[in-house]
Every structure is written in structure tokens, then in C-alpha cells.
Amino acid sequence: MAKWNFPPKGQMDGSSGIYLQNMTWKQVEERLERDDVIIVPVGSTEAHGPHAPLGEDTFLVARMAEMVAERVGCTVAQPIWYGSHPYHHIGMPGTVVVDDDVFKDYVRSVMAGLWNAGFRKQIILNGHGQEYVIPSAIHQFAKRFQVPGVFVNLNWYHAIPDRVKDREHGGPFETPFIHADEVETSFSLALFPELLEMKEAVDTKPYGFLEKQGEHVDKAGNVYQRPIAWYGHVGLPGADGGLRLPGRGSRQGDPSQGRKGF
């Protein structure tokens, strides 16, 4: 972590040559002569409790992409702000749910446009619980267009599973990775502390419907690699807090334990 400077300065409206949409076509052509890698941050607009912004998932991957691009010289696309959601998010206030098929078509279209612009290597950097649809979108892209290139879907927490686990499983955190929790809040405090209101953070106690289901079902990110992925079921673990607490937004676990410099 020491080689990175936290918190980073946001680049979304900057002219530093990070974002595709902030560059002229001439600047893009010059970029492509030396680097045709583009990172596409994909997040969501989703309730994250009273202490975190609705765009938390998106800001996480956008800031990560910006920091990588600053270091290696690749390009970042302005993020996809609205995402696909599992069944248990339906009706959660503050959450914008895009239909699965619409979302896949949209991602595929964005990829096609970026390929046409010259970006032959695309990293779809995901920060939201839509792991089950993005691979489908990139396979649809590959089957439909059959063009050369390298297209990758990376969910950031899959790259660093040991850094998002709780202490009991060898990670740095007190509580397991779920959603709008200690883990997500801590990463947000590292990347965009200016958008967090920690005095509003509250603790919750998630519950499930089956005894010992935690041994068999991953609750987020599949970082514990349990037999049943979090999206591989309907109705097992506790629903998001937002469903039980309309108007207060969703969070789980104990985001009040979120801290800088974990």
C-alpha cells in the first residue's frame, strides 16, 4: 500500500488525460498509438446506508481505475453508473435497478463503441453485485462481433480476497464482507473520504433463515469460496437492511467500524 498515495484526487472532471470522454479525438488518437488498454468502471446507484453515497460501488472502481491509469498510462472510460441487481434489492429506496437484458445489451454496446474507437484491450472493472451478468455480456460481445481483442471482467474484491476477509479467515477486518459494511466503508474511506459521513454510520445484525447457512453460502463477493455463491440462491441469507428499514437505506454488518489505513 505504501507505494500508493491515499486518498487520491478525483479525476472525473479533470483534464489530465485519464478519462476518454475528457479528451479530444486527436488526444485519443495519440494515446492509442502507444496504449490501447481501457478500463471501464462499472458500478451501481444503490442504497449504502445513511453514511455512504449512493454511488459508492461506482466511485470505488472509478478511483481505483484512475490510480492505475495514472501509473501505467492507460485510459479510463467514464463509469457505468446504473447496474443490474439481484432479486433481493428490488424496492430498496435509492437503488436504480436496470433490467438484466438491458444491462447486458448496454455493456456490449459500450464495448463495441470502445473497440471501434481503437481500444483492443478492455478491462471491465466491476464494483457491484452483478458478477453473474457481466461475463454473459462479454461473451455475447465476442460471439456477435468476433473481433480481435482482449476483454476481461475483473471484480476488484476477487483480485484481493485476503484483504477483504475478516480476521477469523486471515484478513484485516473484524466483520465479514457483506455490503455497505465495515469492509466497503474502509475502502471508501481510503479512496474518497470526502463523500462519507461517518457520524451517521450505524451497526446492524444481519440474520439468515437457516441455521449455519454461513458455512455454505457466501454473502458477498464469493471471497470465502463457499459452495453456494451469494447469487446462487434465492431466499437464504438475510435480506438487505434496506428492505427492513425503508427510507434509511441498506447497510449490513457494522460500517461504524470502517476506518482509514486498515
Ligand SMILES: [Zn+2]
Ligand atoms: Zn457497495
